[in-house]
Amino acid sequence: MKNSTFVASALLALMLAACQTGPKVVENPLIESANSMTLDIAKVELTDTATVLHVDAYFRPHYWIRIDSKTYLRAEGKNYALTDAQGITPDSLFWMPESGEASFVLSFQPLPKRTKSFDFIESDCADCFKLFGIDLTGKKSYDTPEGIPAEALQIDGNATMPAPVFKSGETTVEVHLLHHRKELGKEQAMYVNTLTGGQEEYTAAIDSVTGVVTFKFSQYGLAEALFPMAGSVLLAPGEHVTVYIDQRFSGQRIVASRKGSEIQSFRTLYADGTYANLNNLVNSRTDWPAWSMNLYSGKFGDYKMSAEAYETYVVNRYKELSDSIASDSLPSLMKEWMLLSLKGEAVVAMMDGDRGREFNYRYLHNDWDRRNPVKGIDPMKPESILGLTKLFDINDPQLLMGARSSDYIGSVAYADEAWIKAAGIQTGLVPSLRKFIPLVGKAQAGTLTEADMKVFGAEDNPFYADALRAMQQETLAQLEAVKDKAVVERTPDVPVEKLFDAIVSPYKGKVVLVDFWNTWCGPCRAAIKATEPLKDTELKSDDLVWIYIANETSPIVKYKTMIPDIKGKHFRLNDKQWEYLAKKFKIDGIPSYVLVDKDGSYRLRNDLRDHDLLCKTLAEKSQSE
Incomplete structure (x- = not known):
């Protein structure tokens, strides 16, 4: 009898739940992944007639965002279309307010009642907003992924x-x-x-x-x-x-x-x-305490400090932070790693104290034009490093294990010799790095000689010399592999004043885009990658010539392995040639573009960093009579 009563009660509860018509509301749902931090789903309302999303947007003040009218929700392989919008007009530019925050409401066709999660797809274009796995079950935390050994x-x-x-x-x-x-x-x-x-x-x-x-x-x-x-x-x-x-x-x-x-x-x-x-x-936590000097925050020290005051500041800051690490309840290995990271930072702060204080000035005054020298920086003295050597061994190989060790390496490898002598370092990591790093460029260019290797002595780890020989061997093999594919045009043998005209003059009567770039420039590579497929489609034209100008800061192997996939004429200039053209066109960074018209006239066109404008301009000019 009790069982019968229980079953009847359960059936009644289910029937009542099925008859409910009020909305199901999920506040602040977990989101599995997204391709942008711009949008957040603050609330989801599910009714029999609609799925309503309360959306928060975060973006730069006075910049615009846009929601496509073809936006849809996806759940269990089916799509649910956008039906209404409040606070934003689909397909129109929405300008963000001064706060950089905005909210609007989007309504869609109703999702099935038992839906556990869904995706928000702002149209199917590659860079449209996409949020995946928006949870409707009320989860409050993320679980550990399965399948990890x-x-x-x-x-x-x-x-x-x-x-x-x-x-x-x-x-x-x-x-x-x-x-x-x-x-x-x-x-x-x-x-x-x-x-x-x-x-x-x-x-x-x-x-x-x-x-x-x-x-x-x-x-x-x-x-x-x-x-x-x-x-x-x-x-x-x-x-x-x-x-x-x-x-x-x-x-x-x-x-x-x-x-x-x-x-x-x-x-x-x-x-x-x-x-x-x-x-x-x-990597086990995202909320580890950060015991860092934050050298590049613009707030480390004061650019007006004397060299002596700055030295004292670095030493005291190191002591404060190292004491904080020691007194924290962190695991011992984490403490040691944080301390190694802090030591590396302290070495950089001291050896690069002049540049650090200059950075501090430029950050505070928003003056990043290197043509404007910062005056009044009291030069650091090599003896300043003694303040740190009394606290720890700045020549300890374990410093390579800390975070930002590349900054430490650059600091000790390129410091004036007087700093190393003042620190009393004669053998070990630092002296070997100072021999090794200047020769890496030669090895990577395939120009390393055995005479170069004589800098290494019995006191140096044989690793360094062996590594340089292996680098050179790899370089030569890579250059051999691309020797028939990488075509670098011969730079015209003319005075620098006539160099640009000599490069473009063979193509008079055509439109010429001259792209100043280098292999290490991310925006340069991204722009080339976006444009390359169009050379065989909408920008395919016998009246359009692509010229790419790089300089010797592009490592030769990287350069020669990249250019076979970039259709056009390639020039690699020396420092003098590049510097002259940079001044001639007032190039403020790369990529930079000079557009040559069919009549041979030309000018800098850095508005063409806008990819859409570049494509439109080249198509129009190459097709005009």
């Missing part, structure tokens, strides 16, 4: 700090993008900070089915791989490292930015490999 999950916060590995080898980084959506991108970028103090960029295609992307590259000594927005990992040369990136970090960032939101710890990255434990510890 034990090595990438385990963390020992009391383990000892590993040592930097000094050897060379081909490294493979296999990246698994968890919760990947094809709309989040077809390529993954990885930036590698090297032992030379420089940074290499790698881009590879993402497998649309598995969400896996693989990078392979030659590595010389310890390196740090950075993944945009996701974190970084230390790499030992010659190993195969598997990295798991939880792409829900893009949704979590939106959720965490909500007003009044409780910041939840979110682990973005998991890894295996030689430095698995340290990498996983550092």
Whole structure:
């Protein structure tokens, strides 16, 4: 009898729930991932007749956003169209107010009642707003992804700090993008900070089915791989490292930015490999305390400080922060890593004190024109470094394990010799780096000689000389592979005053776009990538010539492996030639464009940095009589 009563009561409850007509409201739903931080879904109302989204927008004041009338919701493979908008007009420009914040309401066809999550798709264009996995079940936190192996999950916060590995080898980084959506991108970028103090960029295609992307590259000594927005990992040369990136970090960032939101710890990255434990510890939380000097905040020190006062300031700031690290309840390994990072920062702050205070001035006065020298900076003296050497060993190889170690490397490698002598450093990491780094450019250009190698002595780790020889061997092999594909035009043998005319004069009667660029320039590469496919379609014309001018700051191997995929005429100028043309056209940065008309006249056209305007202008001019 009791069972019958219970069953009847349960059926009645279900019937009453089915008869309810009031809206289901979900406040501040979790969002799985997104391709932009501009939009947030603050509230979802589900009724029998509509799905209503309360949308918050965040963007630069006085800039516009736009919502396409073809926007739809997607749930369980079906699309639900936009039916109404309040506070914004679809297909029209919506100008953000002074606050940079706005709200509007979008209504769609009703989602099925049992829908657990849905996607917001602002049309199907590549750069339209897209938010995925908007939760309707009331979840409050993100769970740990499935399928991550034990090595990438385990963390020992009391383990000892590993040592930097000094050897060379081909490294493979296999990246698994968890919760990947094809709309989040077809390529993954990885930036590698090297032992030379420089940074290499790698881009590879993402497998649309598995969400896996693989990078392979030659590595010389310890390196740090950075993944945009996701974190970084230390790499030992010659190993195969598997990295798991939880792409829900893009949704979590939106959720965490909500007003009044409780910041939840979110682990973005998991890894295996030689430095698995340290990498996983550092990436295990997004809310680790940041004991940093923040050298580039514009607030470190005062540009008006005397050299002596600045030295005291650096030393005292280091002591304060190191004491804070020691007294915190962090795991011992995390404390050691943070302290190594702080030590590296302190070395940079001291050795680059003149430039640091100049940066401070330019930041505070918003004056970034290097042609305007900053006067009144009291020059630092090499003896200032003694203030730090009394506190820790600035020649300790373990400093390479800290965050921002590339800044430390650049600081000690290029410091005046007087600083190194004042520090009393004669052998070890710093002297070897100072011999090694200046020769990297020669090895990467294929011009290294055995005479160059005589700088290394018995006191130096043989790694450095071996690495340089391996770099040169790789360079020569890569140049040989592209020698018949990479065509670099001979620079006209004329005075610099006549150089530009000599380059473009063979094409009089045609429209010529001269693109000033370099391989290390991200916006340059992005612009070229966007334009290249159009050369065979809407910009295909016998009356349109593409000329690309780079200089010798583009590493020769990188340059020659890139230009076969860039249709046009390629010139690589020396410093004198580039400097003259930069002054002639008042080039303020790259990419910069000079447009030559059919009559041979030309002028700088940096408004063509707008890709749409560039395409429109070239199409019109090349098709005109």
